[in-house]
Amino acid sequence: MKKLIKGLREFKSSYFSANEELFEQLSHGQKPRVLFITCSDSRIDPNLITQAGLGELFVIRNAGNIIPPFGATNGGEGATIEYAIQALDIQQIIVCGHSHCGAMKGLMKLDSLRVEMPLVHDWLKYAEATRRLVKDNYSHYEGEELLEIIIAENVLTQIENLRTYPVIRSKLHQGQLSIYAWIYQIETGEILAYDPQKHAYVLPQNQLLSSEIDETLLSPPLNSNVEIHFTKTQQRPFQSSGELPIPTHEWFPMTVLSPEQMERIYRGSATK
């Protein structure tokens, strides 16, 4: 605690002092542009990894970055999502899993949790779709590789859950909401973002290096509530006309994931 309390003093004398105007302004209200949903894991600092300033990220954190489907729980997730979309008019949501996730490891040995950590056990029920999908489709993987797949698929599972909320469903229908699937890799300090065209997690920032694409997130088609709006490497997920997404292979040099990794992640979606 002493360290933290020294930190408070340090923060006040350095960061706060240098940015007093910002704090004055923030005290009048927040206008965050992104709802960032991630794990409670101590190794994640959303503001640090995105270099986002104060006031930019509205944050939900729980074990496993899990979002129970609408109506399934009466915990804080639903209320906080509703507040973000309805009261703050946030139009972008990032669901961010991460490597070495303890909750996802728990999903691999669920039975042992029943007695030891009953609340965690019950909570992982809302990642059961992940567990089942991986069990049915990736049975030949194990260990670290299996964990990576679980982590990657779970973010997609949670986005499916997220889509069941009334406010989310309505905003998606209006084309006023984009949802992104990210995975933070602790060992490389990198984010991989899901690319629905490629059905793979890819490095989003490569794109910005090579091109200065307009980042405006164009409206998804009217029926977009049946299509997930993931982070696109090219920052242009769908055309405004409501047409199908165009393949973007040529200007996306996918060098990040190994072919094996690609193949693995691909498999989950390839069944579609």
Place this chain on the structure above:
Amino acid sequence: MKKLIKGLREFKSSYFSANEELFEQLSHGQKPRVLFITCSDSRIDPNLITQAGLGELFVIRNAGNIIPPFGATNGGEGATIEYAIQALDIQQIIVCGHSHCGAMKGLMKLDSLRVEMPLVHDWLKYAEATRRLVKDNYSHYEGEELLEIIIAENVLTQIENLRTYPVIRSKLHQGQLSIYAWIYQIETGEILAYDPQKHAYVLPQNQLLSSEIDETLLSPPLNSNVEIHFTKTQQRPFQSSGELPIPTHEWFPMTVLSPEQMERIYRGSATK
């Protein structure tokens, strides 16, 4: 999004590059010392305000830094608390409210939320003890002042709720857990910590300026399950022998809160 994605690149090339060893180490596991429970509000960055490093804070964030009583919900809060205490062996919990909290404003106009934001409305049930206490005891306050009181009392309400969790109750009994009540004031960049002896929120860091007290959190009294362990200004809430807490008035120059603020926080009890 473009800004965030640029931020990712920046983070990788600057912070990550400068701390590769840390990340390598973190990839092998986390060992956070503190569970930090705070609001989703975008103006709060727990790591920034405490200057805590990666790996130090295990974080729960939801609208209003609310912890439903054990058994009252099946959301992520209980599971994440259980994981923090049981799996990570965390021994210090900070519940941190903040000024200008939108959820607490909602508590002041609960009826209007029923239709507009039903999930938020239902979620605020777990702050009902706050609403009731403030209604019964601070009816002569209004506006900003009333909001401040609600925020301050709500942190204490949530600590009452926290104490009903089996893992919490057991660890408190063993004297292996300390719980601290904090309020982050956006406009001053300061934390006020609840001092149970003074029954007031005070600046914790003053203490460290004037004395170099060993920060080891000594054991709470025998059967600590009847005493809450709040953040003490002197960082030594109770003596290790299990004796009663000693008054610390002499070496605590209470200059932070204005007399009016003090009087206000006091008033609730002063009517006795």
Place this chain on the structure above:
Amino acid sequence: MKKLIKGLREFKSSYFSANEELFEQLSHGQKPRVLFITCSDSRIDPNLITQAGLGELFVIRNAGNIIPPFGATNGGEGATIEYAIQALDIQQIIVCGHSHCGAMKGLMKLDSLRVEMPLVHDWLKYAEATRRLVKDNYSHYEGEELLEIIIAENVLTQIENLRTYPVIRSKLHQGQLSIYAWIYQIETGEILAYDPQKHAYVLPQNQLLSSEIDETLLSPPLNSNVEIHFTKTQQRPFQSSGELPIPTHEWFPMTVLSPEQMERIYRGSATK
């Protein structure tokens, strides 16, 4: 039934006849001073053991004298507590466990209840903090001794739960409510009351033998929401000024519990 019906006649011709005025008076309303929460066990008669008259005790009875945390159930406990505090303005609550409690025995063999008595099994969830605390701290006890510890700790657990109710929290804050932890020992016909200073259950009546202390329950410390008001052996838990409680060892001859019993109840905390 015949016996009971004969009893009704007997009651009418003896007790009722001798106290007609009392009944006339009671028919105009009740003004009980104490909410007495105890087990359904047939061996407990709250009015008999306290020699309280009709109209004095408002009584909640269920298996295990359990009070689920606020919001955790929609059973009668919360409503009855609310009615007692809000409508009847009761200012003293006794939570009274008892020796040989069948529900607490159930807590020791929870698994076997799942199939045989599913409602009892689920109900005992609200004593899970007791089970966990005892499992973690008293693992070297068994049989009758273990049961005694469970019974004693459970009363304290239920008081933690009780404190999460809005009406309770507000009244505690105002210093208008005192909560007492009792255990009724069937074999000796005695009540042991929890003494928070001694962290032990002691005989309350010894006190009254040796001193004629004003029984007025003085105000708890300011912000009593951080201090539980247990039954004090000396009937004067805290000084009215809001100062810290005074030790009362000198005038409390602790002769009731055997050293072994004392040691046992102490041990949970002694490991610190």
Place this chain on the structure above:
Amino acid sequence: MKKLIKGLREFKSSYFSANEELFEQLSHGQKPRVLFITCSDSRIDPNLITQAGLGELFVIRNAGNIIPPFGATNGGEGATIEYAIQALDIQQIIVCGHSHCGAMKGLMKLDSLRVEMPLVHDWLKYAEATRRLVKDNYSHYEGEELLEIIIAENVLTQIENLRTYPVIRSKLHQGQLSIYAWIYQIETGEILAYDPQKHAYVLPQNQLLSSEIDETLLSPPLNSNVEIHFTKTQQRPFQSSGELPIPTHEWFPMTVLSPEQMERIYRGSATK
């Protein structure tokens, strides 16, 4: 509190001393014959009014002697009923309402409770069948008379609810359980018991004056789950053969209720 604590001492020195053998015996276990469900009202002392000894009555008490239907709540009522029937093998249940019941008064002004006592408001949902029946069938009554009808009908409502519990249903089917509807009248000190043949609440003890009938509760017919087993004045509710109950008017001089009262109570059942 001083009074209660003096009472404890008194109880120990008088009643306990005179009955030490009984207490010794009780410490080995309980074998109550009756589950007595009544209101928390301080003016009711089940053991006093029935002159039942310690160990005879297993008692549930909540506001309004309400038993939510099976599955409707997760409070203590269901678990305690299950324990009584399954673990203690109790074969007789008395649901005992009483005159001047505050909870039933609440049923007459439900809307005003929503804000003031929300838990009580929600709890009275399980007496909604009473409220509706009375509203639909007794609209021409008001004040005290209406309250009496509500109290009388509510006991029957709660018995309907009681019959939904698996253990109750099974035991009724086996003819091993009898359920009695009582009303305790504070002003007269008398119990009225529901007589299903007469469809009226009557004085049960009159019967025992005039005859020495075998009290054995004979098995109800196989389909007894569609017939409530109320207290019969003649202590012989149904014949073992499964025939319909015989009218018993000749040896039951119904002098207690006025014809108007009879008519009123009759009406509720006359619709059958």
